[in-house]
Amino acid sequence: MRVFVVSGSARNFDVDLVTNMHRLRRRVFKDRLDWEVSVAGDLEIDTYDALGPTYLIGVTDKNVVAGCARLLPTLGPNMLANTFPALLGDHRPPRSSRIFESSRFCVDTERASEVSANGLRDATFSMLAAVLEWGLAEDQEAVVTVTDVRFERILQRAGWPLERFAPPMRIGATLALAGRLQIRSSALDDVRRIGGLIAPVLVPVQRQDMVA
Template sequence: MRVISIAHSDYSEFPDLIAGMHRLRYRVFRDRLNWDVSVSGDMEIDAYDALKPTYIIAVGDSSSVIGCARLLPTTGPTMLANTFPALLGSNSPPRSDSMFESSRFCVDTSAADSVAATGLRDATFSLLAGILEWGLSKDQEAVVTVTDVRFERILRRAGWPLERFAPPMQIDDTKALAGHLPISESALMIVREMGQIQGPVLAARFTHQAAA
């Protein structure tokens, strides 16, 4: 398994991985979780994908997408500020050059077989470590996210607990909430230790040949 970051300038190099990411998001958020999400065919794609996000993608040995996350700056439109501001409670939407938003985090549990001692998938730990490594490389101090109580528990078990903005709120079938997490070397060290990860996970440079 490899974890890569794909910035907007690199989209054209990885059309198959990006399409696989959107198909995975469809299977997880539309089929499994029954969220009310925007779809196109067998892909989950929404307006935030048009904002040139960076994607963190976990790639399996067969070059299949087994996990992903979407990263956007908080200085522009975000899911928290523009779609789910009610989850902020009395707080103002975060706007900072040193803070980003992570959304659409998911793992293909049917493909990510390896499980760490905590019961979480290795792919989950690798994606979390990848987000932390990316944030540190960009001099970021925190990440905000809109998620649910299920994923909040996963973050806690991974050693990277979420600090809520406000109590959870029922949205359709989901008990949703929003919060922020520190981007720090200590947080990265804990996630690596909990996931038994040795060293960096983000590939310095990824090619299709490297995936073969």
């Protein structure tokens, strides 16, 4: 899997890539997980997408979007601080130029079906490695996220354990929690080793990169 970094002006010429990412988010978060998310037609899109986030978009060898993550700085509005502060417990919302938030992380398990030796999808390892590669390149020290206990277990198995802010809380049908992940080269090494990755996964967006 190749993982493209899409930010700033890149969104202006890679409309297909970003649109297919929003379609993937609709299929995963609304259709499969039945989360209470904002949808418009076959797209899942919310107010945080209007804040100029950086997207990591995973594309398979068949040129199909099959993974994504949305990255936002914690110095501005973000899901943890502004939508789910209850998941912080007694902690204050992180605010730092070296801490970012990852949200809408997902993998299309039907379109990226290859499984690693430990039972997780190869695409999951690629997307986790992409977050770490981006964070290291941007001199970040940590990433915070709102997730659920299912994905917390996936992170543990992938070699990148989550540090909880507080115990899980039921939100709708989801047992949700928030936590912090350290951005370290050793964490990237662990994810690559466990996932069998032998090379970096991030690639720059080029105008000729088109996806189905």
